[in-house]
Amino acid sequence: TNMMRVAVIGGEGIGPEVTAQASRVLAWFSDRRRLPVAVEEAAFGLEAYRRTGKVIPPETRAAIEGADAILFGATGGPETAEVPPEARREGSLLKLRRSLDLYANLRPIVTDPALYDSAPLKERVLNGVDFVIVRELSSGIYFGEPRGIETRPDGSRRGFNTNSYTTEEVRRVARFAFDLARSRRGKLCSVDKANVMEASVLWREEVIALHAEEFPDVELSHMYVDNAAMQIVRAPSQFDVMVTDNIFGDILSDCAAMAAGSLGMLPSASLGPADAQGKRPALYEPVHGSAPDIAGRGIANPLGSILSVAMMLRLTLGRLDDAILLERAVGDALASGARTADIAEPGRAPISTAAMGDAVLASL
Amino acid sequence: TNMMRVAVIGGEGIGPEVTAQASRVLAWFSDRRRLPVAVEEAAFGLEAYRRTGKVIPPETRAAIEGADAILFGATGGPETAEVPPEARREGSLLKLRRSLDLYANLRPIVTDPALYDSAPLKERVLNGVDFVIVRELSSGIYFGEPRGIETRPDGSRRGFNTNSYTTEEVRRVARFAFDLARSRRGKLCSVDKANVMEASVLWREEVIALHAEEFPDVELSHMYVDNAAMQIVRAPSQFDVMVTDNIFGDILSDCAAMAAGSLGMLPSASLGPADAQGKRPALYEPVHGSAPDIAGRGIANPLGSILSVAMMLRLTLGRLDDAILLERAVGDALASGARTADIAEPGRAPISTAAMGDAVLASL
Ligand SMILES: CC(C)[C@H](C(=O)O)[C@@H](O)C(=O)O
Ligand SMILES: CC(C)[C@H](C(=O)O)[C@@H](O)C(=O)O
Numbered sequence: 001t002n003m004m005r006v007a008v009i010g011g012e013g014i015g016p017e018v019t020a021q022a023s024r025v026l027a028w029f030s031d032r033r034r035l036p037v038a039v040e041e042a043a044f045g046l047e048a049y050r051r052t053g054k055v056i057p058p059e060t061r062a063a064i065e066g067a068d069a070i071l072f073g074a075t076g077g078p079e080t081a082e083v084p085p086e087a088r089r090e091g092s093l094l095k096l097r098r099s100l101d102l103y104a105n106l107r108p109i110v111t112d113p114a115l116y117d118s119a120p121l122k123e124r125v126l127n128g129v130d131f132v133i134v135r136e137l138s139s140g141i142y143f144g145e146p147r148g149i150e151t152r153p154d155g156s157r158r159g160f161n162t163n164s165y166t167t168e169e170v171r172r173v174a175r176f177a178f179d180l181a182r183s184r185r186g187k188l189c190s191v192d193k194a195n196v197m198e199a200s201v202l203w204r205e206e207v208i209a210l211h212a213e214e215f216p217d218v219e220l221s222h223m224y225v226d227n228a229a230m231q232i233v234r235a236p237s238q239f240d241v242m243v244t245d246n247i248f249g250d251i252l253s254d255c256a257a258m259a260a261g262s263l264g265m266l267p268s269a270s271l272g273p274a275d276a277q278g279k280r281p282a283l284y285e286p287v288h289g290s291a292p293d294i295a296g297r298g299i300a301n302p303l304g305s306i307l308s309v310a311m312m313l314r315l316t317l318g319r320l321d322d323a324i325l326l327e328r329a330v331g332d333a334l335a336s337g338a339r340t341a342d343i344a345e346p347g348r349a350p351i352s353t354a355a356m357g358d359a360v361l362a363s364l
Numbered sequence: 365t366n367m368m369r370v371a372v373i374g375g376e377g378i379g380p381e382v383t384a385q386a387s388r389v390l391a392w393f394s395d396r397r398r399l400p401v402a403v404e405e406a407a408f409g410l411e412a413y414r415r416t417g418k419v420i421p422p423e424t425r426a427a428i429e430g431a432d433a434i435l436f437g438a439t440g441g442p443e444t445a446e447v448p449p450e451a452r453r454e455g456s457l458l459k460l461r462r463s464l465d466l467y468a469n470l471r472p473i474v475t476d477p478a479l480y481d482s483a484p485l486k487e488r489v490l491n492g493v494d495f496v497i498v499r500e501l502s503s504g505i506y507f508g509e510p511r512g513i514e515t516r517p518d519g520s521r522r523g524f525n526t527n528s529y530t531t532e533e534v535r536r537v538a539r540f541a542f543d544l545a546r547s548r549r550g551k552l553c554s555v556d557k558a559n560v561m562e563a564s565v566l567w568r569e570e571v572i573a574l575h576a577e578e579f580p581d582v583e584l585s586h587m588y589v590d591n592a593a594m595q596i597v598r599a600p601s602q603f604d605v606m607v608t609d610n611i612f613g614d615i616l617s618d619c620a621a622m623a624a625g626s627l628g629m630l631p632s633a634s635l636g637p638a639d640a641q642g643k644r645p646a647l648y649e650p651v652h653g654s655a656p657d658i659a660g661r662g663i664a665n666p667l668g669s670i671l672s673v674a675m676m677l678r679l680t681l682g683r684l685d686d687a688i689l690l691e692r693a694v695g696d697a698l699a700s701g702a703r704t705a706d707i708a709e710p711g712r713a714p715i716s717t718a719a720m721g722d723a724v725l726a727s728l
Contacts, residue, residue, distance in 0.1 A: 076559065094560070141505075141527060141560070141561060142560055144524070147561075147562050148562050149562050149565065149566050152530075156530055156531035156532060157530065157531050157566055158528060158529070158530045158531075158566070159528070159529055159561070159562045159563040159564070159565060159566030159567065160508070160526055160527065160528040160529075160562065160563055161526070161527045161561045161562055161563050162524055162525070162526055162527075163505060163524065163525045163526075163527065164522060164523070164524040164525075165522070165523055165524075166516075166520055166521065166522045167520035167521050167522075168520060193611070193614075195440070196458070196505070196506055196611075197505060197511075197523070197525045198511050198512050198513050198523045198524065198525055199523040199524055199525050200523070201513065201523060202513050202521055202522070202523030203523065225614075225615055226614045226615050226617075226618040227618060229593065229615045229616075229618045229619040230618040230619060230621050230622065230627060233597055233619060233621075233622045234622055247557070247560075248615075250557075250589075250590045251589055251590050251593045251612075251615055252593075253590075254590040254591060254593045254594040255593040255594060255597060255619055257594050257597075258594065258597040258598055263594060
């Protein structure tokens with residue numbers, strides 16, 4: 001059959017809360033739009049560790065391996081101190097990204113008209129912003145060797161990490177970004193720090209070479225990361241697609257979050273290499289983290305997670321029409337005034353995580 | 365005598381233009397306020413290279429070595445391609461920072477009331493922002509070894525850099541930041557990526573240890589760099605002093621620039637270790653770069669450079685009263701409506717670099 005398997009992993013903090021709403025949305029598409037998906041819920045994090053002694057128990061590993069796509073919530077937070085560092089590392093999101101070789105992380109930054117028309121967000125949500133950050137996710141300083149902390153003869157210490165990129169690592173994520181730019185407004189901005197780092201010099205040279213060889217029709221520009229951070233705040237509508245390395249992508253996407261009104265609005269997709277059938281390992285997750293300060297209170301914004309389902313519909317499930325349907329439903333929910341606390345106007349009571357899920361379902 | 369020697373290095377791009385205005389201001393303090401300074405102008409960059417074959421000619425090196433403080437403009441830009449890479453590296457700002465061991469880079473982010481009261485800046489200039497980023501400037505990924513680009517047997521390449529911090533490097537810049545926080549509102553936020561990098565784990569551990577040993581009275585918090593980038597855009601008034609590593613400080617200070625209305629407003633001071641007499645090598649420069657696109661047109665904002673002179677008055681020349689006088693004069697010039705292009709309101713003609721210098725001098 002054509003049944004697609006989706007592993008749903010709520011994780012920790014607000015992860016399970018927001019993922020529950022995204023799961024309801026996915027179920028709606030399965031029921032009402034005959035989307036052929038089989039959903040398998042899997043444990044991850046502190047609860048899993050308490051029960052099984054592993055942050056990622058074997059059943060979760062099996063679910064991940066068998067899945068066409070993963071819907072992930074969040075991980076981390078202070079309460080996880082009871083998990084020993086080795087167990088935590090073994091079961092980290094970083095290891096998962098690396099083991100699936102999820103090299104292309106897509107983070108679209110789009111401002112919803114309902115948000116930029118409403119005070120006080122008007123002051124920070126900028127009209128007409130619609131760009132995608134393509135972040136390299138499986139290399140760079142996150143994974144480079146050697147790394148560690150060493151103690152020196154005099155008792156002082158040194159902590160060190162390696163930022164490393166190869167021709168192949170740069171080209172595959174750049175190719176992804178060029179293809180994406182071609183399907184959009186045809187503009188790619190590559191962000192690096194080539195005035196300081198050799199890893200960035202290589203990055204820039206490979207992007208330039210690939211452009212000449214395969215994508216001369218795409219308009220390519222280059223920006224230093226410090227300038228990019230400023231431009232994202234100052235004039236984000238200048239961007240179409242931006243491609244950058246792992247750590248710069250991490251920082252710049254949070255920097256861009258305010259252009260969308262709140263980090264809680266942002267979805268992401270992380271894709272690995274295509275196999276012979278063109279299938280890619282894929283993990284969908286909101287950009288926000290586990291937010292331990294508000295976890296368990298049912299007030300988190302589920303739209304980052306729900307919009308991650310839209311990305312899944314588009315990129316893994318091949319249902320462009322359903323993706324658009326869902327994005328419109330989110331827009332309609334916002335237009336009808338649905339606001340969680342992070343995007344609420346002063347003096348108007350925010351709604352709960354579940355009520356935002358209701359509002360989206362009501363608009364479908 | 366007590367004569368202080370200031371080396372004035374305009375450098376490249378808009379550097380000479382903005383520095384000329386800052387020099388006029390310095391001359392005013394020397395004439396009118398009996399500031400005992402001897403100014404020596406020194407060549408740096410493309411012009412110097414054309415004339416002497418060196419980006420930093422021997423006279424400039426001598427001026428730097430003999431100076432109590434350096435007032436620097438800017439360096440870099442596309443036109444410098446005629447300078448071979450080795451000459452450029454030999455004479456780079458980075459080498460200068462490193463050779464003077466300028467480990468503490470102070471970047472104050474302050475919004476002027478005149479700017480946040482004027483549309484359209486109201487939308488991005490945030491009321492009540494007054495914090496200082498203390499950026500570690502002489503170590504980290506900028507200088508770590510090994511670094512380079514290697515070609516592998518299959519013809520592909522790998523670019524790599526090392527992010528490295530030692531106990532001593534972290535502690536001296538953190539000590540500087542704790543002291544600064546103590547003289548202000550007593551709050552220090554240390555920014556790292558300790559959930560990913562060992563260099564950051566060491567950073568955080570050393571900051572925590574130093575806090576316990578020497579600064580228990582300062583309120584210390586920690587933030588991951590991605591969150592810090594977002595918080596700087598979302599709610600910058602939460603910060604008093606922020607301390608972070610070289611590359612994170614580079615990105616976060618540009619990210620913060622919009623809170624001050626424009627990158628052109630921001631000054632900086634870079635300080636090295638104190639000698640037996642308590643004197644520190646010191647370099648003062650605007651945060652902005654050489655801006656080749658507007659160089660030579662006389663339209664750049666000189667306030668970043670002029671406010672760098674105020675930092676020099678305070679930190680090297682020991683003239684707190686004069687520093688405050690100058691900062692007030694800048695405020696008065698802005699209050700009187702003086703606006704260069706970067707901070708001009710639509711429909712109102714901006715004034716030139718020199719006219720902004722005039723406006724500040726008129727307010728003194
Ligand atoms: C939790 C953390 C390791 C992670 C990252 O830095 O990649 C997060 O910030 C993200 O952006 O997904
Ligand atoms: C020009 C460049 C090397 C420099 C840096 O990255 O330090 C600049 O961006 C700065 O912030 O002073």
